[in-house]
Amino acid sequence: xxxxxxxxxxxxxxxxxxxxxxxxxxxxxxxxxxxxxxxxxxxxxxxxxxxxxxxxxxxxxxxxxxxxxxxxxxxxxxxxxxxxxxxxxxxxxxxxxxxxxxxxxxxxxxxxxxxxxxxxxxxxxxxxxxxxxxxxxxxxxxxxxxxxxxxxxxxxxxxxxxxxxxxxxxxxxxxxxxxxxxxxxxxxxxxxxxxxxxxxxx
Amino acid sequence: xxxxxxxxxxxxxxxxxxxxxxxxxxxxxxxxxxxxxxxxxxxxxxxxxxxxxxxxxxxxxxxxxxxxxxxxxxxxxxxxxxxxxxxxxxxxxxxxxxxxxxxxxxxxxxxxxxxxxxxxxxxxxxxxxxxxxxxxxxxxxxxxxxxxxxxxxxxxxxxxxxxxxxxxxxxxxxxxxxxxxxxxxxxxxxxxxxxxxxxxxxxxxxxxxxxxxxxxxxxxxxxxxxxxxxxxxxxxxxxxxxxxxxxxxxxxxxxxxxxxxxxxxxxxxxxxxxx
Numbered sequence: 233x234x235x236x237x238x239x240x241x242x243x244x245x246x247x248x249x250x251x252x253x254x255x256x257x258x259x260x261x262x263x264x265x266x267x268x269x270x271x272x273x274x275x276x277x278x279x280x281x282x283x284x285x286x287x288x289x290x291x292x293x294x295x296x297x298x299x300x301x302x303x304x305x306x307x308x309x310x311x312x313x314x315x316x317x318x319x320x321x322x323x324x325x326x327x328x329x330x331x332x333x334x335x336x337x338x339x340x341x342x343x344x345x346x347x348x349x350x351x352x353x354x355x356x357x358x359x360x361x362x363x364x365x366x367x368x369x370x371x372x373x374x375x376x377x378x379x380x381x382x383x384x385x386x387x388x389x390x391x392x393x394x395x396x397x398x399x400x401x402x403x404x405x406x407x408x409x410x411x412x413x414x415x416x417x418x419x420x421x422x423x424x425x426x427x428x429x430x431x432x433x434x
Numbered sequence: 435x436x437x438x439x440x441x442x443x444x445x446x447x448x449x450x451x452x453x454x455x456x457x458x459x460x461x462x463x464x465x466x467x468x469x470x471x472x473x474x475x476x477x478x479x480x481x482x483x484x485x486x487x488x489x490x491x492x493x494x495x496x497x498x499x500x501x502x503x504x505x506x507x508x509x510x511x512x513x514x515x516x517x518x519x520x521x522x523x524x525x526x527x528x529x530x531x532x533x534x535x536x537x538x539x540x541x542x543x544x545x546x547x548x549x550x551x552x553x554x555x556x557x558x559x560x561x562x563x564x565x566x567x568x569x570x571x572x573x574x575x576x577x578x579x580x581x582x583x584x585x586x587x588x589x590x591x592x593x594x595x596x597x598x599x600x601x602x603x604x605x606x607x608x609x610x611x612x613x614x615x616x617x618x619x620x621x622x623x624x625x626x627x628x629x630x631x632x633x634x635x636x637x638x639x640x641x642x643x644x645x646x647x648x649x650x651x652x653x654x655x656x657x658x659x660x661x662x663x664x665x666x667x668x669x670x671x672x673x674x675x676x677x678x679x680x681x682x683x684x685x686x687x688x689x690x691x692x693x694x695x696x697x698x699x700x701x702x703x704x705x706x707x708x709x
Contacts, residue, residue, distance in 0.1 A: 282463040308469040309580045370572040407541045415508040425462035
């Protein structure tokens with residue numbers, strides 16, 4: 233259990249240090265103050281809510297992006313909906329400039345760390361459980377993903393929105409990966425899920 | 435504009451893709467979502483109806499396979515299904531249904547419940563599942579309620595009664611070992627010859643509420659019930675109360691072992707089968 237907490241802490245710190253660096257390598261628009269986001273994101277599915285949205289930052293010559301999202305999942309069969317906060321970092325190593333202002337980023341590789349809010353989700357288990365009774369936490373989940381994105385220039389100069397991006401991701405989450413690794417007969421397709429998102433790039 | 439030409443078809447394609455993603459379980463809103471298909475709901479009741487439809491008579495031999503604690507053991511569960519499907523084909527060896535002693539999931543996730551059901555629905559006979567402690571984690575109890583029904587259930591097949599009881603006392607703040615439910619369904623002894631009580635955590639387990647141990651054992655003794663439990667992964671049969679009542683720990687499917695109960699009249703015998 234302590235091990236898991238350490239991993240989560242490292243993940244969180246990693247996100248924070250990356251965010252910290254965003255301040256001085258603000259390549260997409262250097263004239264704006266560091267705290268203003270470089271883009272706004274809206275995502276459909278991907279284990280971080282039916283819909284999630286929030287601001288994001290771009291850095292490391294626009295090869296890295298970190299998004300801070302709030303996601304919402306309706307209760308469906310139950311009365312309680314699920315609220316999820318996510319920090320998500322993606323690495324885009326390649327850029328392919330296409331005609332008419334289109335830009336393709338064929339690889340998008342990243343990891344999210346999400347926190348589900350609610351009394352049924354635990355970061356530390358209640359005291360009545362013996363130590364290590366359940367080894368994982370239910371509030372934090374790690375969500376690795378792999379995808380691609382395409383964007384198009386829609387404005388330049390002083391325009392508020394300069395590009396519009398569409399991305400898709402094939403993702404999973406830590407507990408599903410653990411289940412997959414323990415079994416030979418669980419098809420990989422079962423643990424994967426698809427997400428679609430759009431970014432307004434400022 | 436040239437691009438407008440593409441816009442409408444693109445939208446249609448996107449909508450279509452969304453529909454496809456939705457239908458083939460490629461879309462996950464949250465690992466904790468509780469969103470089931472109609473075919474995944476209320477499975478214990480639906481399966482009990484299938485058992486009832488067999489029209490078992492009191493003179494018939496009843497065979498039940500017992501498994502438990504299949505959480506995250508997909509390979510072994512898959513092999514169990516294959517083994518039992520072969521066994522039931524043997525002449526004069528029909529297995530009428532399978533009882534699962536709980537912990538069908540490890541993390542209480544809908545996906546896990548779903549993966550297990552996708553394996554267990556290949557059984558040639560119906561199956562019933564009792565709630566385990568792992569099944570309650572996070573939104574797991576709500577998944578169970580939607581997928582398998584209430585935490586306490588009672589069925590009767592010919593002269594054989596079956597009571598499913600929630601004994602996962604660690605997972606609930608409320609008083610959950612419903613001894614009143616148990617007693618109410620044991621009292622009418624004239625209506626049954628055998629009564630099986632299936633509950634995940636055994637009364638002598640350290641994870642069971644001590645206050646509920648003696649009264650539970652008392653009811654089992656008084657009505658000569660046949661108690662079946664999971665939770666501990668090693669198959670065992672013991673008499674913890676020296677009262678002539680054998681308590682069975684079914685054992686985890688991870689040991690590649692299941693138990694076969696044979697009921698003839700008022701006599702219940704069991705056999706441990708390795709696969």
